[in-house]
Amino acid sequence: MSIWEYANPKRFMQTSGAVLPWVAGLAAIALGTGLIWGFFFTPDADRFGSTVKIIYLHVPAATMATSAWMMMLVASLIWLVRRHHVSALAAKAAAPVGLTFTIIGLVTGAIWGQPMWGTWWAWDPRLTAFLILTLFYLGYIALWRAIEDPDTAADLTSVLCIVGSVFAFLSRYAVLFWNQGLHQGASLSLDKKENVSDVYWQPLVICIAGFVLLFVALVLIRTRTEIRGRRLAVLLARERVA
Amino acid sequence: MIALLIRDLRLAVRAGGGFGMGLSFYLLIAVLVPLGVGPDPAVLARIAPGILWVGALLSCLLSLDRLFALDFEDGSLDLLATAPIPLEGVVLVKAVAHWIVTGVPLVLAAPLLGVLLNLGAQGYVWLVVSLALGTPALSMIGAFGAALTVGVRRGGLLLGLLVLPMYLPTLIFGAEVVKRAAAGLAVATPLALLSGITAAALALLPFAAAAALRINLR
Numbered sequence: 202m203s204i205w206e207y208a209n210p211k212r213f214m215q216t217s218g219a220v221l222p223w224v225a226g227l228a229a230i231a232l233g234t235g236l237i238w239g240f241f242f243t244p245d246a247d248r249f250g251s252t253v254k255i256i257y258l259h260v261p262a263a264t265m266a267t268s269a270w271m272m273m274l275v276a277s278l279i280w281l282v283r284r285h286h287v288s289a290l291a292a293k294a295a296a297p298v299g300l301t302f303t304i305i306g307l308v309t310g311a312i313w314g315q316p317m318w319g320t321w322w323a324w325d326p327r328l329t330a331f332l333i334l335t336l337f338y339l340g341y342i343a344l345w346r347a348i349e350d351p352d353t354a355a356d357l358t359s360v361l362c363i364v365g366s367v368f369a370f371l372s373r374y375a376v377l378f379w380n381q382g383l384h385q386g387a388s389l390s391l392d393k394k395e396n397v398s399d400v401y402w403q404p405l406v407i408c409i410a411g412f413v414l415l416f417v418a419l420v421l422i423r424t425r426t427e428i429r430g431r432r433l434a435v436l437l438a439r440e441r442v443a
Numbered sequence: 444m445i446a447l448l449i450r451d452l453r454l455a456v457r458a459g460g461g462f463g464m465g466l467s468f469y470l471l472i473a474v475l476v477p478l479g480v481g482p483d484p485a486v487l488a489r490i491a492p493g494i495l496w497v498g499a500l501l502s503c504l505l506s507l508d509r510l511f512a513l514d515f516e517d518g519s520l521d522l523l524a525t526a527p528i529p530l531e532g533v534v535l536v537k538a539v540a541h542w543i544v545t546g547v548p549l550v551l552a553a554p555l556l557g558v559l560l561n562l563g564a565q566g567y568v569w570l571v572v573s574l575a576l577g578t579p580a581l582s583m584i585g586a587f588g589a590a591l592t593v594g595v596r597r598g599g600l601l602l603g604l605l606v607l608p609m610y611l612p613t614l615i616f617g618a619e620v621v622k623r624a625a626a627g628l629a630v631a632t633p634l635a636l637l638s639g640i641t642a643a644a645l646a647l648l649p650f651a652a653a654a655a656l657r658i659n660l661r
Contacts, residue, residue: 375612
């Protein structure tokens with residue numbers, strides 16, 4: 202089993218069709234347990250009250266927003282180097298999902314920030330970097346939409362994704378230089394013994410797993426739709442010729 | 444390459460509009476902002492560095508969609524792609540030509556607009572220096588965006604959406620230089636970072652832009 206086998210759309214459709222119900226089911230179970238556990242069976246935090254519970258949506262969405270872009274970058278590289286068609290379609294399919302996660306991160310952050318920081322929005326480096334990431338997602342999606350020929354579109358968006366990654370990264374550090382932040386430091390890192398109190402930690406991990414699975418499921422569904430769209434276009438073209 | 448540069452400059456000057464448009468737009472921004480926020484000199488002095496840089500950014504964007512589009516339509520871009528000089532070189536030359544036509548006038552006009560916006564006295568030198576160092580990056584990044592969208596009909600809006608987010612680091616460091624200079628602080632750090640971005644853009648983006656052009660010419 203290697204990813205090159207799945208450059209064949211038929212193989213991809215077979216395997217993804219078999220895997221998809223499992224992934225989707227696991228995503229539903231993980232999100233269901235994580236969110237219900239997190240929302241109803243964890244205590245309110247000392248200083249934050251019940252607002253702490255937005256962490257179960259905010260942190261996983263934000264993590265996946267950047268991860269989705271990384272996945273698009275890798276998929277674009279695979280397409281550019283080896284002309285792996287399914288890879289290009291997967292990158293295309295991931296973009297709106299990543300954009301949605303970015304927006305969820307921003308909106309939940311605003312809802313949390315209003316009672317806690319006393320403002321919906323602050324020009325904090327992390328918030329600003331996320332807003333910039335939203336713009337990059339929008340540009341990427343708009344470029345896919347604007348170009349008719351699918352291979353040209355895949356090539357150009359891949360180039361944009363690579364260059365855009367560099368600039369998104371640069372912007373991330375440029376805004377750090379530009380303003381000091383309100384946002385707390387990283388709440389999850391593997392090298393610390395206890396990041397957040399264990400009570401919140403366990404459901405949070407389940408929620409993150411749920412978001413990862415959700416992302417995989419959505420990307421699979423959207424990639425399958427793209428492949429079906431291509432097949433349909435070919436059928437229509439044949440009909441026109443005949 | 445020099446012949447190409449001269450050709451592009453000549454085209455820009457003789458076709459008209461190239462010089463004037465960006466510059467008038469820059470002037471307009473410098474006029475509109477005080478009308479919008481009110482004539483209070485203290486407020487204007489505070490926002491002047493940012494306005495001058497944002498204005499430069501937008502004026503630069505204005506003429507980008509014509510960077511490759513005309514040559515793409517009449518076929519000269521195909522000839523340039525098959526010419527003995529590498530396409531990367533062509534892209535670089537075109538970006539330089541764009542900079543000479545739009546960037547340099549902006550740099551020269553900026554101090555005058557600084558007066559309109561009541562920029563702090565120490566800011567002028569560094570305003571010119573930062574714009575002179577930063578606008579080449581704007582032209583180069585814009586050339587990359589123009590190369591991506593050259594095949595798109597009415598690509599102007601899309602070009603803006605693609606290019607403006609990439610202008611952010613340049614804007615942040617450029618405006619920071621002017622802001623610090625106007626406040627009498629040291630400017631070395633943001634200036635070094637700004638020059639670094641310009642140098643990296645000029646060194647690396649021609650390859651990305653040429654790749655995009657090749658895809659579009661396929």
